[in-house]
Amino acid sequence: MRVTQGMLSGNMLRNLSNSYNSLGKYMDQLSTGKKINRPSDDPVVAMKGMDYRSQVKQVEQFERNIGEVHNWMDNTDSALDKNQKALERLRELAVQASNGTYEEGQRSNIASEVDELKEHILEIANTKVNNKYIFSGTKTDGDGGDKPYTVDENGNFNFEGNQETVNIEVSSGSKITVNMQPDEVFTEELFNDLTDFADALRQGDDDEAIGEYIGKLDTHINNNVDARADLGARQNRIDLIENRVQEQAVTAKDMMSKNEDADMEEVIMNLTSQEAIHRAALSAGSRVIQPTLLDFLR
Numbered sequence: 609m610r611v612t613q614g615m616l617s618g619n620m621l622r623n624l625s626n627s628y629n630s631l632g633k634y635m636d637q638l639s640t641g642k643k644i645n646r647p648s649d650d651p652v653v654a655m656k657g658m659d660y661r662s663q664v665k666q667v668e669q670f671e672r673n674i675g676e677v678h679n680w681m682d683n684t685d686s687a688l689d690k691n692q693k694a695l696e697r698l699r700e701l702a703v704q705a706s707n708g709t710y711e712e713g714q715r716s717n718i719a720s721e722v723d724e725l726k727e728h729i730l731e732i733a734n735t736k737v738n739n740k741y742i743f744s745g746t747k748t749d750g751d752g753g754d755k756p757y758t759v760d761e762n763g764n765f766n767f768e769g770n771q772e773t774v775n776i777e778v779s780s781g782s783k784i785t786v787n788m789q790p791d792e793v794f795t796e797e798l799f800n801d802l803t804d805f806a807d808a809l810r811q812g813d814d815d816e817a818i819g820e821y822i823g824k825l826d827t828h829i830n831n832n833v834d835a836r837a838d839l840g841a842r843q844n845r846i847d848l849i850e851n852r853v854q855e856q857a858v859t860a861k862d863m864m865s866k867n868e869d870a871d872m873e874e875v876i877m878n879l880t881s882q883e884a885i886h887r888a889a890l891s892a893g894s895r896v897i898q899p900t901l902l903d904f905l906r
Contacts, residue, residue: 702819756790
């Protein structure tokens with residue numbers, strides 16, 4: 609086959625174009641730090657990258673969910689702690705009031721403190737976190753914006769929430785209950801007992817009748833302790849799940865990095881080598897374009 613000047617020039621230009629493409633690829637890898645910058649660069653890496661990215665996004669969502677669980681449970685525990693202190697104070701008042709040395713006026717003062725503590729416990733029952741009532745089941749927005757727990761002037765108790773559980777997914781296929789059942793602590797019986805206790809103090813009931821409220825308050829205190837114990841067990845579980853999810857996040861990101869991130873040392877070496885090749889190609893190409901016989905026949 610006869611090789612012409614045009615063929616030599618065409619081959620040279622095509623090879624130079626390929627060399628420029630290689631230089632461009634290595635420059636892209638160097639500037640982005642990624643093996644590929646478009647799916648056509650390596651479809652296999654691109655497909656694996658989509659899977660790894662989906663896994664990383666899923667784990668990151670679980671981490672956000674766990675943060676929400678911690679927020680809900682921590683605020684629940686804080687509220688129950690305040691409720692515990694209020695109930696213990698009420699028990700102290702019941703013990704004091706059952707002492708026969710207290711006069712009617714002193715018991716009336718105790719009744720006023722009982723009323724204030726009842727209002728305090730009612731506020732705790734209506735605790736709102738991130739615009740959600742945490743002690744009203746799944747009806748976290750209340751009833752049309754109204755508080756879920758109310759006690760009217762006559763001492764009548766009303767609850768507008770429900771007894772359903774709030775579950776949040778914290779790992780693949782694993783959900784955890786974050787709320788406390790409303791009927792565990794903030795019950796109608798609790799508020800009725802506090803109303804009756806205050807009435808008994810004002811009416812001047814005998815010491816024995818007032819002393820009966822000590823046992824009733826002990827029951828409510830035990831209910832609060834049991835609720836906190838159950839909450840603590842779930843907090844311990846979420847801590848274990850959080851550790852596992854964090855390990856999954858590290859593994860998923862490491863796999864994605866190995867699949868997508870370029871080896872910068874290798875990229876720099878390839879780029880340097882390609883630059884040398886390109887210069888050699890340019891030097892060789894300049895020799896191809898030499899004077900021909902036609903140049904001397906003019």
